[in-house]
Amino acid sequence: MEHGIQRGGWTDRLKVFCMERELKDPKFDYSVYNLGISGDNSDDLLERFEFEIKQRLHKEDEIIFVFAIGINDSQFIYSKNNFSVLADKFQQNIKQFINFSGKISNKTIFIGLTPVDKSKTSPIPWDTDKSYENKYISNYNNIIKSICREKQVYFINMFDEFNKTDYKELLEDGLHPNSKGHQKMFEIVRDFLVGEGIIK
Numbered sequence: 001m002e003h004g005i006q007r008g009g010w011t012d013r014l015k016v017f018c019m020e021r022e023l024k025d026p027k028f029d030y031s032v033y034n035l036g037i038s039g040d041n042s043d044d045l046l047e048r049f050e051f052e053i054k055q056r057l058h059k060e061d062e063i064i065f066v067f068a069i070g071i072n073d074s075q076f077i078y079s080k081n082n083f084s085v086l087a088d089k090f091q092q093n094i095k096q097f098i099n100f101s102g103k104i105s106n107k108t109i110f111i112g113l114t115p116v117d118k119s120k121t122s123p124i125p126w127d128t129d130k131s132y133e134n135k136y137i138s139n140y141n142n143i144i145k146s147i148c149r150e151k152q153v154y155f156i157n158m159f160d161e162f163n164k165t166d167y168k169e170l171l172e173d174g175l176h177p178n179s180k181g182h183q184k185m186f187e188i189v190r191d192f193l194v195g196e197g198i199i200k
Contacts, residue, residue, distance in 0.1 A: 120174025
């Protein structure tokens with residue numbers, strides 16, 4: 001059965017995967033909380049991150065952090081002639097996420113950024129003051145990758161994984177993944193978590 005739209009985004013599919021595994025094996029006990037808000041950049045997430053984690057944190061739980069943030073930081077704003085979040089500030093934010101999560105868990109994973117179809121995103125039709133381009137997305141993706149290597153944190157290079165395929169078929173509007181795109185992201189994340197023994 002193709003789960004497709006019924007499963008929503010890749011985090012919803014990961015949640016269903018964990019629930020189905022738990023039904024077969026009660027020892028497999030993982031809950032998935034998606035704290036993402038559409039349009040957020042790393043500044044926005046940083047403002048609410050610590051509070052939201054503390055609302056869901058239970059001392060007996062094994063916590064795994066999976067971050068998927070950064071593509072909105074790489075957004076170029078023509079009226080500012082600059083990026084939504086400057087590269088130096090983005091680096092600081094990623095390090096703050098790692099520092100905070102490291103106090104709670106030894107399992108932190110960053111999901112790399114996904115490429116876009118520039119013909120549909122430069123500018124974006126719903127806000128022509130803004131654009132997304134792969135050369136900028138790649139730079140911000142490399143920032144995450146470099147910091148993860150430095151801090152010895154897991155990194156899934158989604159940018160490279162998408163580029164192995166005709167990724168434009170995986171995008172809804174040139175920017176956001178469609179059902180196939182979310183399924184591919186879910187499979188990559190699931191296989192990584194299982195393959196690395198992060199979830200058992």
